[in-house]
Each structure stands twice: as C-alpha cells, then as structure tokens.
Amino acid sequence: xxxxxxxxPTLREAPQDAEIISHKxxxxxxxxxxVASGIYSFLPLGLRSLEKVKKxxxxxxxxxGALEVLFPAILPKEIWEETGRWNIYGNEMxxxxxxxxxxxxxxxxxxxxxxxxxxxxxxxxKELPKTFYQIQTKYRDELRPRFGxxxxxxxxMKDAYSFDASMRGLDKSYEKMFNAYxxxxxxxxxxxIPIEADSGAIGGKVSHEFVxxxxxxxxxxxxxxPKCGYAANIEAAKSAKEGEVEKEEFKAIxxxxxxxxxxxxxxxxFLNIPKEKLVKxxxxxxxxxxxxxLVKGDDELNEVKLKNLLNGxxxxxxxxxxxxxxxxxxxxSVGPVGVKNVKxxxxxxxxxxxxxxxxxxxxxxxxxxxxxxxxxxVDAFGDIRTVKAGDSCPKCGARLEVYEGIEVGQTFKxxxxxxxxxxxxxxxxxxxxxxxIMGCYGIGVGRTLAAIIEEHNDKYGIKWPISVAPFExxxxxxxxxxxxxxxxxxxxxxxxTSSGIEVLIDDRNDVSAGVKFNxxxxxxxxVQIIVGRALxxxxxLEIKNRDSGEKVLIEPESALKYVKDIIxxxxxxxxx
RNA sequence: CGGGGUGUGGCGUAGUUUGGUAACGCGCAUGGUUUGGGACCAUGAGAUCGGAGGUUCGAAUCCUCUCGCCCCGACCA
Numbered sequence: 001x002x003x004x005x006x007x008x009p010t011l012r013e014a015p016q017d018a019e020i021i022s023h024k025x026x027x028x029x030x031x032x033x034x035v036a037s038g039i040y041s042f043l044p045l046g047l048r049s050l051e052k053v054k055k056x057x058x059x060x061x062x063x064x065g066a067l068e069v070l071f072p073a074i075l076p077k078e079i080w081e082e083t084g085r086w087n088i089y090g091n092e093m094x095x096x097x098x099x100x101x102x103x104x105x106x107x108x109x110x111x112x113x114x115x116x117x118x119x120x121x122x123x124x125x126k127e128l129p130k131t132f133y134q135i136q137t138k139y140r141d142e143l144r145p146r147f148g149x150x151x152x153x154x155x156x157m158k159d160a161y162s163f164d165a166s167m168r169g170l171d172k173s174y175e176k177m178f179n180a181y182x183x184x185x186x187x188x189x190x191x192x193i194p195i196e197a198d199s200g201a202i203g204g205k206v207s208h209e210f211v212x213x214x215x216x217x218x219x220x221x222x223x224x225x226p227k228c229g230y231a232a233n234i235e236a237a238k239s240a241k242e243g244e245v246e247k248e249e250f251k252a253i254x255x256x257x258x259x260x261x262x263x264x265x266x267x268x269x270f271l272n273i274p275k276e277k278l279v280k281x282x283x284x285x286x287x288x289x290x291x292x293x294l295v296k297g298d299d300e301l302n303e304v305k306l307k308n309l310l311n312g313x314x315x316x317x318x319x320x321x322x323x324x325x326x327x328x329x330x331x332x333s334v335g336p337v338g339v340k341n342v343k344x345x346x347x348x349x350x351x352x353x354x355x356x357x358x359x360x361x362x363x364x365x366x367x368x369x370x371x372x373x374x375x376x377x378v379d380a381f382g383d384i385r386t387v388k389a390g391d392s393c394p395k396c397g398a399r400l401e402v403y404e405g406i407e408v409g410q411t412f413k414x415x416x417x418x419x420x421x422x423x424x425x426x427x428x429x430x431x432x433x434x435x436x437i438m439g440c441y442g443i444g445v446g447r448t449l450a451a452i453i454e455e456h457n458d459k460y461g462i463k464w465p466i467s468v469a470p471f472e473x474x475x476x477x478x479x480x481x482x483x484x485x486x487x488x489x490x491x492x493x494x495x496x497t498s499s500g501i502e503v504l505i506d507d508r509n510d511v512s513a514g515v516k517f518n519x520x521x522x523x524x525x526x527v528q529i530i531v532g533r534a535l536x537x538x539x540x541l542e543i544k545n546r547d548s549g550e551k552v553l554i555e556p557e558s559a560l561k562y563v564k565d566i567i568x569x570x571x572x573x574x575x576x
Numbered sequence: 577c578g579g580g581g582u583g584u585g586g587c588g589u590a591g592u593u594u595g596g597u598a599a600c601g602c603g604c605a606u607g608g609u610u611u612g613g614g615a616c617c618a619u620g621a622g623a624u625c626g627g628a629g630g631u632u633c634g635a636a637u638c639c640u641c642u643c644g645c646c647c648c649g650a651c652c653a
Contacts, residue, residue, distance in 0.1 A: 012602060012614070013588045017646050035646065088629095091577095092651075109653090143651055150653095157653055209653095219652080316650095407653065444653030479611045514613040521613090533612055537631075 001471065003506045006044050010519050018219045022453035023148030024463050029523045031470075038145025038153035040446075045523060050156070053445055053452075055134050056187045056467060057158045060180045066131040066160055073137055077103040079112040083421045088313075094139045106139035110123050111418045111440060114161040118436060119424035125165040128426065128436075133160035133481065135445065137402035147217055148274040149446040150406065156445040164437045167415075174206070174413055176449030177441045181210055181409050183441065187574050188452055189465025192408060195222045196232035199412050200473040209233055210443075211405030212451045218404025218507040223387050227398035232387075234402070235304040239383045240392040241348065242560050248354035251369040253337075258366045262332025264297045267366060271357065278357045279350060279370070281334045283323050283342075286312035290326050294336060294346040294378070296353065299385040309382040335359035336376040337367055347385045359396065406451045409443040454549075462524030463547045466570040471504040473563060476516050476524035480509035488508060488556055489531045492541065495560050507534050521546065526570060527563060 014024040017034075026032045031046030037089065042050055058068065058346060061301040073157040074096075080086035086093075088103075092104040107113065114132055122130065138157045145153050152368070162173035177196070184190040192210040199207040211222060221234040261270040266274045278297030288306060295301045307315040320331055326342060327334040335358030336344050355369040372378065389402040419425070425433040449468070466472055473496055479491035491507045504525060507514050513532065520528050530542040530551075540553040543562065554562050 009586095011587060013585070016582085016589095019647070108615095138653080140652075144647095144649085146647085151651095152653095154653070159653085408653065442653050447653055481611075511611095512613090512615055513611055516611095517613045519614085530612080535642075 043445040044132040045470040052468045060184045062177045065134045074432045075107045092100040108140045113420045129164045131162040158443040160441040162439040170437045198235040210409040223400045225393035228396035230395045237387040238394040240394045245352040283318040302386040306384045333359040343379045413439045414438040461522035464524045466526045473503045473527045475529045478513040
C-alpha cells in the first residue's frame with residue numbers, strides 16, 4: 001500500500017481529551033477518531049489492526065471446534081423479559097421502539113439470543129457439545145465511557161457460548177476456551193494473567209478474567225501470589241484464615257464520649273487505641289433488607305463478597321437517613337451492640353478480636369472493651385473483607401501483591417442459569433429432558449487492541465507486535481527527488497509485496513526526512529526499510545527493527561531474504 | 577447519577593481577573609528553494625469564541641439557562 005493512496009492522518013499533538021497512552025497513540029497515528037463519547041470510527045490503519053486481532057481470534061476459536069454465527073444487534077424485548085434482564089440491565093441498555101411501538105434493545109450481550117436459538121434447534125444429547133461464537137458490535141450505555149477504546153459504548157466483542165449435556169462436559173468446553181484464550185492473547189503479543197473472578201451480572205459460579213497488568217489504564221485490581229501463582233480479582237480474592245490468637249481476659253464494657261470522632265482514623269486517634277482494636281460497622285441494603293456488616297478497623301469491606309455470601313442480587317450502602325432511622329444513630333456512631341431486627345454479618349477476623357471498640361448507636365459515643373457473644377451476637381460469619389497487598393496467600397501463605405489490570409477477556413461457567421429461565425432443554429441419554437449446561441466466553445476486541453498498545457509503546461509511538469501490525473514492513477524512501485532512491489525503494493516494495501508480505505511505502509514527496517522518520521515510528525510498523533544516505537554512500541539499505549531500535553545495513557539483493565527471516569522470527573516468537 | 581474540570585479556525589494553546597470588535601505555533605492552499613530525525617522564503621484561505629437568552633453604546637470576557645467533552649466514584653469486554 002502506498003501512503004499517498006491510503007488515509008493516515010497523523011497528528012503532531014494528541015487531542016486534549018485523550019488521557020492514556022493507547023488512546024493518544026491511536027488518535028495520533030491516525031487509526032481512530034472519536035464521533036461521540038465512547039463511540040469511535042476506525043480509519044484504514046486502525047481497521048487493519050482490528051481485523052488482525054479478529055483473525056487471530058477466529059483461527060483459535062475455529063481450532064476448538066467452535067462455530068461462527070452472527071446474531072442481530074437488535075434484539076426484541078421479550079427474550080430479555082424471560083431472563084429478567086430487561087430490568088436488571090436497566091439504563092445500561094440502549095432501548096428503542098419500532099414504528100408500531102414494539103420494543104427492542106441494541107444487544108449488550110447475547111446469552112438470550114443464543115439460548116433462544118439453542119432451545120429451538122438442539123434437541124438431543126447427540127448434538128452436544130456445541131459452542132457458538134460471533135464477533136460483533138455490542139452496545140452498552142456505560143455510566144462512564146472512558147479511555148478511548150478501553151471502555152466504549154459501542155464496541156466489538158467476540159462472544160462464545162457453549163452447550164453441554166453434563167457438568168463434566170462443561171468443564172471440558174471451558175478448558176478448551178480457556179486454553180484458546182491463552183493462545184489468542186499470546187499471539188497478539190499480550191502478557192495476560194488469568195485470574196479468578198467474581199461472575200457479576202452475567203452469573204454463574206466459576207469465572208476467570210484475563211488481565212494485562214497496567215498501572216495507568218487498568219480498571220480492575222487483582223491480587224497475585226509470586227510464589228504459587230494464585231491470582232484473583234480483588235472482588236473474588238479469598239482472605240487467608242488467620243491462626244488462633246491467644247484469648248484475652250474480658251474487660252468491662254464501657255461507653256465513652258467521642259465527640260466529633262466519626263471515622264475509624266478519628267476514633268482511633270481520639271481514644272488512642274490502634275485501628276486493629278476497632279470494629280467497623282457498615283449498614284447495607286441487600287435486595288431491600290438491611291444488613292449490618294462488621295469488619296476489622298484496618299480492613300475494608302468487600303461489597304461483592306458480602307452480597308454473594310447472602311446470595312443477594314443488589315447491594316447498596318444505606319443512605320445517611322436510612323442509617324439514622326434503622327440504627328438510631330448517625331454514620332460513624334453505629335455498632336452491633338443492642339441491635340435487633342437487623343441481620344449482623346461479621347468477617348471471620350472478628351472472631352480473633354477481644355476488648356474492641358464499636359459505635360454505641362448514640363451520636364458521639366462509642367463502646368470500648370466490647371466482646372463477641374457477651375455483648376452482641378452475630379448471625380453469620382464469612383469472608384467479607386477486601387484482601388490487601390501484603391496479606392497471606394490463601395493457597396500458600398506467601399505475601400500477596402496487588403496490581404491494576406486491563407480485563408481483555410472473561411470466561412464463565414454459567415451452568416443452567418439461562419437455560420432454566422428460558423426453558424431450554426434437550427433430551428438426554430436416559431430419555432429425560434434436561435437443561436443445557438452452559439458456559440460463556442468474551443473478548444473485547446477493541447480493548448485488546450488498546451491493551452496491546454499499552455504494553456508496546458515508547459516515547460516515539462507504537463511498537464506493534466508483528467501479528468497485529470497494520471503492515472509488516474514499511475519502506476521509507478527519504479528523498480523522493482532522488483531517482484536512485486525511488487527506484488531501489490520501489491523495487492524492494494514490489495519484491496516484498498509480491499512475496500506475500502504486507503508493505504507500506506511512504507511515497508510522500510512533500511515531506512522532509514524527519515517527518516517520515518517520526519511518522520514511521522509513530523505508526524509503529526515492526527520492520528522499517530530506510531532508503532537514503534546509506535544507499536547513496538554504500539549502496540545499502542538500512543533495516544530498522546522498530547521494537548529493539550536495532551539497525552543493520554544490507555545489500556538490496558539480500559534484503560528480501562533478510563526481511564522475510566526477521567518477520568518469520570517475529571511470528572515464531574509469538575507462537576512459542 | 578454524585579464530585580471536579582473544560583469548551584476560542586483541523587490540532588495544541590493565549591486572551592476571560594480589569595468588557596473596546598479575535599492572537600500565536602503546527603497543519604492547510606499556491607509558487608519557489610530544500611531532503612538522515614517534525615526544513616526555509618513569499619503569498620493566501622480558514623473562527624458568528626459550544627448553544628440560547630440577558631446586561632451594556634459595546635460581550636470570547638459579566639449574568640441566567642442549556643448542551644458537549646474529560647477526569648475521580650459506582651458498572652463492565
């Protein structure tokens with residue numbers, strides 16, 4: 001492709017609304033443009049890379065035996081009502097009506113659509129297992145679109161759905177997908193870590209997220225054990241059980257005045273008692289029911305764990321007014337002592353606490369020397385604290401590390417969650433009707449592209465892994481008014497192109513060498529062939545490796561083979 | 577939705593405090609000179625200063641309303 005014949009509007013300065021590096025570089029390199037918040041157009045270069053990611057995904061999906069289909073983006077309200085998600089998704093769904101007033105949505109995901117297909121077509125266990133996948137545009141009216149392609153409202157997703165006759169079958173289907181995901185990201189040049197995850201709104205029991213470590217663009221925190229490899233989303237990370245602690249002598253409970261001390265820090269400082277001796281009491285509303293959650297003063301409550309412990313669907317912190325009316329005291333002075341009619345859930349670590357401090361349910365007062373069972377009782381204990389860096393690994397006991405990650409993919413073992421709701425059954429070997437056992441598997445294609453840039457860039461621009469680069473080689477003739485340079489450039493361009501290599505030639509004759517160098521580094525094609533001074537002086541081409549910055553001079557006659565070899569080596573490195 | 581910020585040629589900004597009729601760099605067009613790390617000279621095009629209303633002799637600037645966009649939080653590929 002000739003640069004003058006395509007469209008690569010590079011920018012010297014990135015638009016001010018771009019914050020993270022991938023967003024800036026995608027804009028600067030002329031790969032995408034914004035149309036509205038969270039809505040982007042792909043330009044020729046960006047589209048080429050996007051298609052390459054899709055191609056890798058297709059190849060790996062097809063290898064697993066998954067079948068590509070394409071569901072519509074517009075889906076009727078009825079199937080969403082069967083699963084109850086028309087309301088659960090709420091405002092995040094783009095909803096619309098046709099001229100007759102029938103309601104539809106732009107699909108934010110496709111469990112309903114695929115189950116609707118399966119229940120109509122799959123009748124027998126003999127047809128199972130089956131996995132369908134599609135690469136399609138999804139629509140989610142995000143609360144806050146962010147970071148360019150990272151969190152868009154219209155985005156391309158690969159979503160796959162497996163149907164099995166048994167749990168063991170699901171385990172196999174899941175493992176196939178899991179391994180395919182590892183290969184997909186590897187081939188894209190991404191370093192991903194599969195972490196244990198909470199299954200969130202999609203539902204199900206087992207779930208993994210594939211995350212790329214990124215301090216600046218990461219949106220989900222996860223813990224990682226450098227010793228045994230345990231990795232889990234912060235919402236799912238298990239808290240290690242603490243060892244037995246020596247029991248303290250119970251002291252007499254005592255109400256003390258704590259004027260103006262509301263937060264854990266303030267109370268701790270005012271009473272001169274360490275935070276570990278305080279109990280944090282937090283009132284939550286779970287599916288309409290109030291719950292008082294207790295965690296150690298130096299711990300943070302994990303809302304997702306609390307919700308899951310109680311099998312809840314919706315969890316909200318109680319409002320200041322609700323706290324006042326339910327507890328009889330303001331936020332900052334509530335505690336479990338004397339509480340009736342509200343379920344009390346405590347973190348396991350509370351069991352190891354003696355003579356601690358809690359709010360007294362009276363504004364401006366706290367109790368000191370509170371003790372479990374003597375002063376109050378708990379309805380249930382559970383793991384409801386948020387794991388912190390430095391905590392013990394729940395598997396091996398080593399110290400956990402905490403990272404920020406970009407979630408590029410997620411897999412779920414759904415079980416019969418959707419098939420039951422939509423009454424999707426097959427006839428099993430034993431002649432009985434059973435619900436399909438499902439898994440679902442998603443990859444954010446645009447987000448993957450952005451994550452690749454987050455991982456592969458320098459101050460000059462993008463350093464594309466060869467597998468997803470818009471072109472494999474860029475020929476850069478530095479002086480278009482020099483006949484020799486143009487002739488040699490054209491020859492190598494034609495030779496490479498006709499041997500099946502994707503080549504871009506910067507044939508602009510109205511820009512200086514500096515502009516060509518800078519644009520080449522910005523758009524980040526992995527191999528640059530620079531035709532200029534070296535050719536005039538020594539008759540040689542300069543081959544530059546964008547990633548390493550390494551340059552070698554080589555005779556034009558040997559260039560074709562040399563370039564082919566480095567390209568092959570680059571692909572091999574990604575396929576290992 | 578809550579909190580913070582911002583909107584001035586295509587991009588990046590100045591001007592807003594203290595009202596006086598839009599400036600700078602890059603880019604763009606034409607001609608010429610250049611060609612190894614964002615060249616130079618000359619000429620030129622391009623902005624109702626996000627929008628609406630108001631105050632004023634006069635508004636980018638002050639007031640009211642409104643819209644867009646970005647960042648932090650809840651949600652997620």
